[in-house]
Amino acid sequence: MPITSVDIDPQALTLTVIADFTAPVRKLWDAYLDPRQIERFWGPPTHPATFTRHDGFTGGLTKYHMTDPEGQTYHGYWNWVAVEEGISFEVRDGFAGEDGNPNPELPTTRATFEFSPTALGSRLVTTSYFDSLEELEQLQAMGMVEGMSSAMGQIDGVLADLASFAFGNSTETQLIGDTQARVSRVVRGTVAQIWQAFTDEALLRRWQLGPDGWEMTVCEVGSKAGDTMRTQWRETQSGESFGFTGEVLEITPPQRLVTTERMVSPADQNGEESPETINELTLTPVEGGTLAAYLITYPSTEVREMILATGMAEGLEISFVRLEREVLA
Numbered sequence: 001m002p003i004t005s006v007d008i009d010p011q012a013l014t015l016t017v018i019a020d021f022t023a024p025v026r027k028l029w030d031a032y033l034d035p036r037q038i039e040r041f042w043g044p045p046t047h048p049a050t051f052t053r054h055d056g057f058t059g060g061l062t063k064y065h066m067t068d069p070e071g072q073t074y075h076g077y078w079n080w081v082a083v084e085e086g087i088s089f090e091v092r093d094g095f096a097g098e099d100g101n102p103n104p105e106l107p108t109t110r111a112t113f114e115f116s117p118t119a120l121g122s123r124l125v126t127t128s129y130f131d132s133l134e135e136l137e138q139l140q141a142m143g144m145v146e147g148m149s150s151a152m153g154q155i156d157g158v159l160a161d162l163a164s165f166a167f168g169n170s171t172e173t174q175l176i177g178d179t180q181a182r183v184s185r186v187v188r189g190t191v192a193q194i195w196q197a198f199t200d201e202a203l204l205r206r207w208q209l210g211p212d213g214w215e216m217t218v219c220e221v222g223s224k225a226g227d228t229m230r231t232q233w234r235e236t237q238s239g240e241s242f243g244f245t246g247e248v249l250e251i252t253p254p255q256r257l258v259t260t261e262r263m264v265s266p267a268d269q270n271g272e273e274s275p276e277t278i279n280e281l282t283l284t285p286v287e288g289g290t291l292a293a294y295l296i297t298y299p300s301t302e303v304r305e306m307i308l309a310t311g312m313a314e315g316l317e318i319s320f321v322r323l324e325r326e327v328l329a
Helices: 025-033 133-143 144-152 156-159 189-199 201-207 266-268 301-308 311-328
Strands: 003-009 014-021 047-056 060-069 072-083 089-095 109-117 122-129 170-177 180-187 214-220 229-234 239-253 258-265 276-286 289-296
Touching: 003 144, 014 144, 014 156, 025 109, 025 122, 025 156, 025 276, 047 276, 122 144, 133 144, 180 301, 180 311, 189 201, 189 276, 189 289, 201 214, 201 311, 229 258, 239 276, 301 311
Parallel strands: none
Antiparallel strands: 003 014, 014 122, 047 060, 060 072, 072 089, 089 109, 109 122, 170 180, 180 289, 214 229, 229 239, 239 258, 258 276, 276 289
């Protein structure tokens, strides 16, 4: 058990938990910032967590839920107040309804996470600040201490399974709920470099091509909410072509880009439009580069299965390899 002390101070209205790990600080930090990793330990074993948004930057937002054995979900959120890369972060931690919006009937806390090296590895000091003694006692009665202890007890297992998150692994796809999928990969390069690669039209034409033999003939990237985005590719030998159109919904350089996307195909000429998805791209610095994570929301389970079956993730992996080899080398 990594927890070495738990201190409840009713005078200062704080709950402080200290935990020690044999892994270095970078590994522990990444475990909290990488949604693929934190959802493996944030919920107790009987209530696994799913993170549908995890920004990890000042002003960002995290949305997650835990699912009990009967399938009931319990939702929460973080508002990211401050981030000092590799050292500490501060959030406002609260409960949410099934729609993901904050639940005003339950208290919120200010929580700080401080990471430091030790002779054997690393230490995490988590301090929760409460607005009143009643709130402290309420959350304590709801099992806050037991929940944190159970969650932290799972971190060692996640840190030991480092191969699953090693730099160089191919693009991976995780199904979330009935209509979402998270497609993610660690890409060699800084957040600023990867952001530029995703938003600079000249760079996109060099790497976002899929299999060899294709060229990007149209590339229009929006720079603000409401802008239209258009891309089109052509197979150089056969002349076969396809493309996408969409709209920028949200943009927070250099970490987050949310757009709609719809394939432009011959079916459109018959008055039938392809299904539209919402693509949320988040860039997070991790060991070995930048985690590029797409959360894609589809209109239905059937559409999700249809699009994933086209080899979308495989095509993205080919493009990421080209990005590292030809743009970031």
